[in-house]
Amino acid sequence: MAGMRMTVIGTGYLGATHAACMAELGHEVLGIDVDQTKIDALKAGKVPFFEPGLPEVLERNLANGRLCFTTDYKEAAEFANVHFIGVGTPQQRGSYAADTTYVEAAVDSLVPHLQGDHVIFGKSTVPVGTAQALQERANKLISASASLEIAWNPEFLREGYAVNDTITPDRIVLGVRSTNSTNSTETRAEEIAREVYATPLADGTPFIVTDLQTAELVKVSANAFLATKISFINAVSEVCEIVGADVTQLADAIGHDERIGRKFLGAGLGFGGGCLPKDIRAFMARAGELGADQALTFLREVDAINMRRRERVVDLSREILGSLIGRRITVLGAAFKPNSDDVRDSPALAVAGQLNLAGASVRVYDPEAMDNARRVFPTLDYADSLDDALADAELVILATEWDEFRQLDPEHAGQLVESKTLIDARNVLPVPAWHSAGWELHALGRSL
Numbered sequence: 001m002a003g004m005r006m007t008v009i010g011t012g013y014l015g016a017t018h019a020a021c022m023a024e025l026g027h028e029v030l031g032i033d034v035d036q037t038k039i040d041a042l043k044a045g046k047v048p049f050f051e052p053g054l055p056e057v058l059e060r061n062l063a064n065g066r067l068c069f070t071t072d073y074k075e076a077a078e079f080a081n082v083h084f085i086g087v088g089t090p091q092q093r094g095s096y097a098a099d100t101t102y103v104e105a106a107v108d109s110l111v112p113h114l115q116g117d118h119v120i121f122g123k124s125t126v127p128v129g130t131a132q133a134l135q136e137r138a139n140k141l142i143s144a145s146a147s148l149e150i151a152w153n154p155e156f157l158r159e160g161y162a163v164n165d166t167i168t169p170d171r172i173v174l175g176v177r178s179t180n181s182t183n184s185t186e187t188r189a190e191e192i193a194r195e196v197y198a199t200p201l202a203d204g205t206p207f208i209v210t211d212l213q214t215a216e217l218v219k220v221s222a223n224a225f226l227a228t229k230i231s232f233i234n235a236v237s238e239v240c241e242i243v244g245a246d247v248t249q250l251a252d253a254i255g256h257d258e259r260i261g262r263k264f265l266g267a268g269l270g271f272g273g274g275c276l277p278k279d280i281r282a283f284m285a286r287a288g289e290l291g292a293d294q295a296l297t298f299l300r301e302v303d304a305i306n307m308r309r310r311e312r313v314v315d316l317s318r319e320i321l322g323s324l325i326g327r328r329i330t331v332l333g334a335a336f337k338p339n340s341d342d343v344r345d346s347p348a349l350a351v352a353g354q355l356n357l358a359g360a361s362v363r364v365y366d367p368e369a370m371d372n373a374r375r376v377f378p379t380l381d382y383a384d385s386l387d388d389a390l391a392d393a394e395l396v397i398l399a400t401e402w403d404e405f406r407q408l409d410p411e412h413a414g415q416l417v418e419s420k421t422l423i424d425a426r427n428v429l430p431v432p433a434w435h436s437a438g439w440e441l442h443a444l445g446r447s448l
């Protein structure tokens with residue numbers, strides 16, 4: 001099948017990946033962003049963030065001419081009749097609600113330039129009702145000679161696995177306008193989506209076509225469920241700490257029940273990143289606006305449990321060291337999770353920052369997230385290498401479970417530090433090997 005033409009608006013973690021992967025599937029793609037630096041980097045074949053496999057896909061498709069980038073919305077409107085929106089929807093300042101101004105701005109910038117029949121697929125994570133509101137907004141902006149249908153196609157990619165998740169998603173969800181309308185464009189979005197995703201659909205990827213509001217809710221519900229599962233085990237972890245039980249064995253045991261499953265039952269420092277924390281808050285805020293606030297009050301607890309884990313690591317450090325003032329603490333990890341350089345709401349950086357504020361001398365090392373971390377917390381000391389990070393440490397905290405840290409040789413590490421004391425805040429280290437190398441280990445939810 002011949003490739004289609006499409007634009008991807010917003011070329012951050014989601015949009016740059018989507019643009020490159022759509023080109024990889026054979027489509028002709030134009031990526032648009034308001035950030036000239038980002039567009040220049042992408043044009044030059046440089047992915048402005050760490051995502052395994054994406055640089056190769058980007059370079060390949062720039063070279064074969066299927067992928068281009070611009071900051072010009074007029075060019076975007078003329079390039080294609082199919083547009084994806086993947087701009088950010090961060091938490092609003094001073095509120096739990098999502099900030100939808102970037103999505104609105106994308107519509108405002110594109111729609112007045114449109115001629116002919118167009119479809120916009122929203123991919124950003126948005127509060128329920130946004131797609132409908134955007135359609136009404138667009139209807140006021142569009143010229144008389146053009147038509148536009150807005151559909152919602154939420155994105156489920158995981159940073160670190162984004163290329164694979166985009167090319168072979170585990171499901172495709174599409175929200176379209178109510179089918180009992182008499183509007184003749186009502187099925188265009190579905191038809192077009194079938195063409196866009198022809199390759200994964202031919203491989204049997206489940207395709208769920210629903211209304212706009214269900215599609216919007218699918219995404220936030222999925223993230224709310226994942227956050228709840230992590231906070232569930234972390235709440236149990238708090239009880240384990242009091243009675244001396246072992247939360248990892250407990251998770252293994254309950255995880256064997258296939259109704260529960262072991263995934264996302266890793267007790268530790270909890271979740272962070274640019275999605276889960278802000279998505280559960282936005283979900284609560286939206287439920288409140290809709291008069292269903294009681295339905296989601298449990299998410300407040302999910303959030304609180306998650307944040308308490310960060311405090312627990314700081315408290316545990318204080319318990320181990322006596323006082324934090326002037327003590328040399330090494331935090332391994334700055335990214336919110338391994339295989340990413342994303343430090344948005346990173347538990348590792350939050351712990352490093354709190355220890356620093358409490359007077360400790362904190363040195364941080366991360367294989368990929370150093371530059372981003374420096375921007376957020378310029379006052380921390382950043383090491384050039386793992387060995388450099390460990391040198392003379394009085395306490396080491398494993399805060400992000402990079403393979404490089406999981407595979408750290410405890411004998412070698414022991415020769416670098418001043419005190420062989422470590423908090424495994426992700427419960428990932430092979431305990432016997434570390435014990436036999438003479439380390440004193442501490443963890444969340446179990447005593448070692």
Ligand code: NAD
Nearest residue numbers: 010011012013014033034035087088089102105106124125
């Ligand atoms: P991001 O901050 O990395 O990227 C957003 C991009 O949008 C930036 O490059 C920004 O310059 C650009 N932008 C802002 N306003 C614009 C405008 N008016 N026109 C064009 N570009 C504009 O954010 P992200 O992580 O890619 O997330 C984007 C959306 O995707 C969010 O709604 C997020 O919740 C959702 N999402 C993200 C992931 C993920 O893993 N990162 C996964 C699923 C869904």
